[in-house]
Amino acid sequence: MRNALTILRDDLRAIRTNTITALIVFGVLIIPLIFTTFNVLASWDPFGNTGNLRIAVASNDKGHVTDVGKLNVNLGDQVLSQLARNDSVDWVITDSADAVEGTRSGDYYASIVLPESFSDDMLTFYLDGAEPTRLDLYTNQKKNALSSSITSKVATGVTNNIDESFAEVLSDVGLGLLSSLDDYLNEDNTQSALSTIQTRMQATSGRLNSASATVRSLTGLIDGAIPLATSADSLLARANTSDSTAPATQSSSPVNLDATLRESADALSSALTAASSSLGTVSARLDDATGTNALNPNELHDLAKQVRSQAEGLDTARGALAGLALPTTQFDTAAAQARAMADSLDTTATALETGAQDTSAAAQRARDAVDRASRAVEDARTSYTTDLKPQVAELSQSIKAVADDVATVRSDLDAARANAAGADSLASRLESSRDEVGALADKLAAQSAEFERINSALDDARQTGDLDKLARVVGDDPGLTASRLASPLGLDREAVFAVKSFGAAMTPFYTTLALWVGALIACVFIYANAERTYRRGETAMSRNAIFLGRFLTLALIALIQSTLVTTGLIFFVEIAPQHPIQLIVVGWVIALVFMMLVYALVVTFDNAGKAIAVVLLVIQVSGAGGSYPLPLLPEFFQKASPWLPATHAISALRAAISGSYEGDLWRELGLLVLFTIPALILGLWLRRLMDGYHERLSAAIASTKVMAS
Known part of the structure; x- marks a missing residue:
C-alpha cells in the first residue's frame, strides 16, 4: 500500500508543478460537469x-x-x-x-x-x-x-x-x-292553451279507447264463428275420407248392413234349434240311465261340454244383434240356463266320481236342469218367431230407406268438396281476420294510452312545477x-416520487453518461499503465502496487468529477433532490466503479480497451433504460439491461433524487459495486496474460508510422 501511495504523491506533484498537466487535468475534471449541466438545462421543460x-x-x-x-x-x-x-x-x-x-x-x-x-x-x-x-x-x-x-x-x-x-x-x-x-x-295565455290541449287529449283518448273496445268485441264474434267453421271443415274432411276409403269399407254401407242383419237373425234361429236338439239328446240319455246303462262321469262331462258350446253359439248369435232395439231378453235367458245345465252336469259327474251321491239322485238333478234349460230355449224360440223376426223385417225396410238417403247426402257432399277444393278453409280465413282485427284493437288502445300519458305528463308539469325545477337547476x-x-370530469394529478421538471427526471441518465465519459477521458489523457516508470531500477514496484497506485490518482479525479457534477445539480441547476447527501454519495460510488471498469479495460487491452469502453458506452445509452422505459425497447436490450452497470447507476440516482422505496437505493448500489470484482480480476491477474499482446500491438502500431502508440 505504501508503494501505491508513493505513486499517488508523485502524480499529484507532477500535476502541481506542470502547468500543461494541470490544465489537462482541470479539463478532465470539469467535462462531466459541463456535459450534465448543459443537457439537463436543455431538456428542463421542453413541453413548456x-x-x-x-x-x-x-x-x-x-x-x-x-x-x-x-x-x-x-x-x-x-x-x-x-x-x-x-x-x-x-x-x-x-x-x-x-x-x-x-x-x-x-x-x-x-x-x-x-x-x-x-x-x-x-x-x-x-x-x-x-x-x-x-x-x-x-x-x-x-x-x-x-x-x-x-x-x-x-x-x-x-x-x-x-x-x-x-x-x-x-x-x-x-x-x-x-x-x-x-x-x-308560466304565462296565463299558455296555461289556458294547455288546459284546452288537455281537454282535447282526454276526449281523443276516450274515443280511441271506445273504438278499441268496439273492435275487440268484433274479435269476440269472429272467435265464436271459428268453431262452427271448424266443424264444417271437419265434416267435409271426414266425408272426403269416407268417400276415398269407400272401396275398402263396402261392408258398412246400408245395403250390406241389411244383409248382415238378416244373416244374424237366421244364425240366431239356427242356434236355438241346435240348442233344443242338444237338450233333447241330453234328456233322452238321462231317461235311459238305469241298470247296466248307468250314468258315466266322463260321459256327463262330455255332455256338459256340448251344452256349453251351444250356449256360446247363442251368445255369438245374440252379439250380432247388439246395439239394435230388438227383444233379445229371452235369448240371454236361454243361454244362461244352458250354461247352468252344463254346470249341473259337471257337478253331477264330480259327485259320482267321488261317491258323494248315488246314480238315481244324480240323474234326477240333471233332469231338473235339462227341463229348465229346455223351457228357456222354447221360450226363446217363441220370442224369435212372434217378436224378433217381424221386427227384423221392419228394420230391413228402414235400412233400405236410409241407403237411399245416404246416396243423396253423398252427392251433396261431393258438390261441397268440389266448391272447397283449392281454396283456404273458412276457419283459416276467419282466424286471419280475427288476428288483423285484434292487432287494430291493440293499436287503438296503445294510441289511447299514449294520449293519456301525454295528458298526465302535462298535468304533472302544471301541478308540480317540474319545468320550474329544471329551470332553477x-x-x-x-x-x-x-x-x-x-366536460363533467376533472383530473387531479398526484405525482408519486415527484420530480421538479422533465430535465430533473432526465438527470440520472445524463449524470451516468457524464461520469462514464469522464472516466474514459481521464484514462485517455492520463497514462494508465505506469509500469514503464516504476518497474525499473532498484526501487521497482510490483505490478499490483503499480495498478493500485495509478488507480488512486484516477479515483481522486473521479471523486472530484462526481462532486462537481452532483453539487452543480443541487446548487446551480436546482433539481431539488429528495436526499442531497445521498445524491453526492451515490455519485462518488458510481464514479469509482466506472473508473475502475474503464481503467482495468485500458490497462489490460491498451488502445483496444478504450474502444471496448466506448462500445459499452454506446450500448448503455440505449439499453440502460435512462430515456425510454425498458418494456418499450427491443428484446435484446431488455435482456442485456441487468448486466449493464449504467442500469443500476441510473436506478440509484433516481432513488436519491425522487425518493427511495424499500431500500432500492442501497440494493442498486450493491449490485453496482459487484462490477468491481471482474474489473479487479482483469486488472490484477488476467492482465499478465496480455504482455505478449501488448508488445506485438506496440510494434504493429509503430510500423504504421501513422498511429499513435
Missing part, C-alpha cells in the same frame, strides 16, 4: 415551449344548411376562431394548399386540414349510419423525431377540444330552450351548465 411550435390549420368546410330557417352554419370557421385565441401552440391560419406545402418544406412542423363535409358530419351525427368526423393531419417527420409525437398529441387535443365545444354548444342550446320554455309555459347562465355537461 410548445407555443413556439408552428402548426398550420386550414378549413375546407362548406358549412351546413339547417332545416330550420335555412341557416348556413359553418363549424370550421368557429374552430379556426377558437384556435386563433389558443396560445399553447403557434397556430398559423392558412389555406389547405399552403398548409400541406409548408409542412413539406419545413416551415410548419405539422398541419391540420378540416374536410369539406366537416359541418355536415358534425351536425348529422344522430342519423343512422353516421360516422365520426375525420381531420387530416400532416406531419413532417424528417424535421424532428420528437416533434411528430408532439404534433400528434396536439391534433388529439384539437379533436377533444372540438368534441367538448360541440357538446357544450348543444347543451347550451338545449338548456336555453328549456329555460325559455319554462317562462313561456339551469340557472340564469345555461352556458355554464352546458360547459359542465360537456
Whole structure:
C-alpha cells in the first residue's frame, strides 16, 4: 500500500508543478460537469415551449344548411376562431394548399386540414349510419423525431377540444330552450292553451279507447264463428275420407248392413234349434240311465261340454244383434240356463266320481236342469218367431230407406268438396281476420294510452312545477351548465416520487453518461499503465502496487468529477433532490466503479480497451433504460439491461433524487459495486496474460508510422 501511495504523491506533484498537466487535468475534471449541466438545462421543460411550435390549420368546410330557417352554419370557421385565441401552440391560419406545402418544406412542423363535409358530419351525427368526423393531419417527420409525437398529441387535443365545444354548444342550446320554455309555459295565455290541449287529449283518448273496445268485441264474434267453421271443415274432411276409403269399407254401407242383419237373425234361429236338439239328446240319455246303462262321469262331462258350446253359439248369435232395439231378453235367458245345465252336469259327474251321491239322485238333478234349460230355449224360440223376426223385417225396410238417403247426402257432399277444393278453409280465413282485427284493437288502445300519458305528463308539469325545477337547476347562465355537461370530469394529478421538471427526471441518465465519459477521458489523457516508470531500477514496484497506485490518482479525479457534477445539480441547476447527501454519495460510488471498469479495460487491452469502453458506452445509452422505459425497447436490450452497470447507476440516482422505496437505493448500489470484482480480476491477474499482446500491438502500431502508440 505504501508503494501505491508513493505513486499517488508523485502524480499529484507532477500535476502541481506542470502547468500543461494541470490544465489537462482541470479539463478532465470539469467535462462531466459541463456535459450534465448543459443537457439537463436543455431538456428542463421542453413541453413548456410548445407555443413556439408552428402548426398550420386550414378549413375546407362548406358549412351546413339547417332545416330550420335555412341557416348556413359553418363549424370550421368557429374552430379556426377558437384556435386563433389558443396560445399553447403557434397556430398559423392558412389555406389547405399552403398548409400541406409548408409542412413539406419545413416551415410548419405539422398541419391540420378540416374536410369539406366537416359541418355536415358534425351536425348529422344522430342519423343512422353516421360516422365520426375525420381531420387530416400532416406531419413532417424528417424535421424532428420528437416533434411528430408532439404534433400528434396536439391534433388529439384539437379533436377533444372540438368534441367538448360541440357538446357544450348543444347543451347550451338545449338548456336555453328549456329555460325559455319554462317562462313561456308560466304565462296565463299558455296555461289556458294547455288546459284546452288537455281537454282535447282526454276526449281523443276516450274515443280511441271506445273504438278499441268496439273492435275487440268484433274479435269476440269472429272467435265464436271459428268453431262452427271448424266443424264444417271437419265434416267435409271426414266425408272426403269416407268417400276415398269407400272401396275398402263396402261392408258398412246400408245395403250390406241389411244383409248382415238378416244373416244374424237366421244364425240366431239356427242356434236355438241346435240348442233344443242338444237338450233333447241330453234328456233322452238321462231317461235311459238305469241298470247296466248307468250314468258315466266322463260321459256327463262330455255332455256338459256340448251344452256349453251351444250356449256360446247363442251368445255369438245374440252379439250380432247388439246395439239394435230388438227383444233379445229371452235369448240371454236361454243361454244362461244352458250354461247352468252344463254346470249341473259337471257337478253331477264330480259327485259320482267321488261317491258323494248315488246314480238315481244324480240323474234326477240333471233332469231338473235339462227341463229348465229346455223351457228357456222354447221360450226363446217363441220370442224369435212372434217378436224378433217381424221386427227384423221392419228394420230391413228402414235400412233400405236410409241407403237411399245416404246416396243423396253423398252427392251433396261431393258438390261441397268440389266448391272447397283449392281454396283456404273458412276457419283459416276467419282466424286471419280475427288476428288483423285484434292487432287494430291493440293499436287503438296503445294510441289511447299514449294520449293519456301525454295528458298526465302535462298535468304533472302544471301541478308540480317540474319545468320550474329544471329551470332553477339551469340557472340564469345555461352556458355554464352546458360547459359542465360537456366536460363533467376533472383530473387531479398526484405525482408519486415527484420530480421538479422533465430535465430533473432526465438527470440520472445524463449524470451516468457524464461520469462514464469522464472516466474514459481521464484514462485517455492520463497514462494508465505506469509500469514503464516504476518497474525499473532498484526501487521497482510490483505490478499490483503499480495498478493500485495509478488507480488512486484516477479515483481522486473521479471523486472530484462526481462532486462537481452532483453539487452543480443541487446548487446551480436546482433539481431539488429528495436526499442531497445521498445524491453526492451515490455519485462518488458510481464514479469509482466506472473508473475502475474503464481503467482495468485500458490497462489490460491498451488502445483496444478504450474502444471496448466506448462500445459499452454506446450500448448503455440505449439499453440502460435512462430515456425510454425498458418494456418499450427491443428484446435484446431488455435482456442485456441487468448486466449493464449504467442500469443500476441510473436506478440509484433516481432513488436519491425522487425518493427511495424499500431500500432500492442501497440494493442498486450493491449490485453496482459487484462490477468491481471482474474489473479487479482483469486488472490484477488476467492482465499478465496480455504482455505478449501488448508488445506485438506496440510494434504493429509503430510500423504504421501513422498511429499513435
